[in-house]
Amino acid sequence: MTQDYQDGNALAGPLAELFTVDVTAATGRCVSCGHTGRVADLRVYAQAPGWVARCPGCEHVMLRLVRSPDAAWLDLQGTLSLRVPLPPA
């Protein structure tokens, strides 16, 4: 098996451009297989025109992020839900 991926920790910087919460600590659920785990544990393929984060259970694409000079595109259609930990209200 080739290990040509990083993990979701690598998304912390790119996603922090968009969100003020740390999305890598959030728990995501895969549309394809139902696997539930931290965004930090996704398999991230960054040697590509964008960031592609795949489910560690079934390799389904859970998140895609493309950054152009003046915009970011975020696709989460592979993620059924995200649970974001927050400080008590």
Added chain:
Amino acid sequence: MGIVSPGFRRRRRDDDVELPPGQYLTQDFPVLSAGPTPNIPLDRWQFTISSEIGQEYQWTWDELLELPAEEPTVDIHCVTKWSKLGTTWRGVSLDLLMEEVETTADYALVHCYGGYTTNLPLEDLLDGKAWVVYEYEGSELAPQHGGPARLLVPHLYFWKSAKWVRGIQLQEFDEPGFWESVGYHNYGDPWREERYAGD
């Protein structure tokens, strides 16, 4: 754009050739991938062109290799800004594969082993502009570069030259592929620097 880092030079360069705007020259062959490299046994490999009315035209690996091959030498341009000149490939022209296909479709959606897709107008696959290639520089195409076979459409950014190609769906409507649906340009002409949607 950021500040210039003193003394930082990208690796290797050659300023004498004309490149599409914003591109730089590379001698090596960077590997880009959006997922794991699929393992495709040749006895199970198949290439399928599906017409807009659902008619399918299929080739096995052996059938593909029996077709007359061409050896295009072309320049390739990746949207991540590297260009590589004079690359030589061996494979079958899409004109040949499309010869028997009855269609009035205007668009093609390319499908790959591993799930990747990319879209382009059908006319960009015809008239000697595209191939299904299985050799690179005289050797069989390595898996990390798209082997056993990849699409080669060198006049567009290289993400259109889909690795691990499995088939082409002909359609009357245009459907954005993997990168085209998340911010990349729908057509991707490097000479007009069509990198992102809206460029």
Added chain:
Amino acid sequence: MNARLEWRVAKLSGVHHETATARTLQLDVPGWPGHLPGQHVDVRLTDEDGYSTQRSYSLAAPADGDRIELTVQRVKDGEVSEYLTDTFSVGDPVELRGPVGGWFVWHPSRTAPVLLVAGGSGIVPLMAMVRARRQARSRAPFRLLYSVRSPSDQFYASELRRLARDDGGLDVATLYTRSVPTGVMRPPRRIGVADLEMYGWPPQFEPTCFVCGPTGFVEKVANSLVGLGHDPRRIRTERFGPTGG
């Protein structure tokens, strides 16, 4: 609460060599907001033609005011790491943004036992935790397993020896994979379940486990820890992928 991230211009204020191919960079970052051990920064390099590329590097130590430290391992054909280890000079500016990453972090207020497992340059964020523990005078019991090729590839060797001697509650085991210094009984080999059992914490102690290194190393260690009975929810991992250059 974090603000949205922006690129800042840092200046290299000092360097020192860790090994023949790795060095620690001290950077002054005006307005640095502070960080937790385990967090990282993105570094961006740009050349005269506008070609630009970025990489992530772990912060190696707690911040000292506006001063931060990164330790960078030179990677073969890695254009960013080669620049940062060879060309980048004191006084030069560089763009970075951070701190980022809220998952692979240790909070110095935590008192639970901690198991750190480092493979090669994966020691960097774990060293930040060891240093933060000392700075906070934390009594949290720490065990560090550091898998490294040979003595000459070790980062922070003398500091780790000193900390292990002086800091109550910190144990350090260095596990060599290629060649060992004289006097070390364990033959050179890759880290195994037996090492994790001998030098780690038993799962009943419920340690928080931080594993950092190359992808294959991390997968193997994390699987071994689960096999030993550690709760996967207490195992946090950080993998170096192909873009480590």
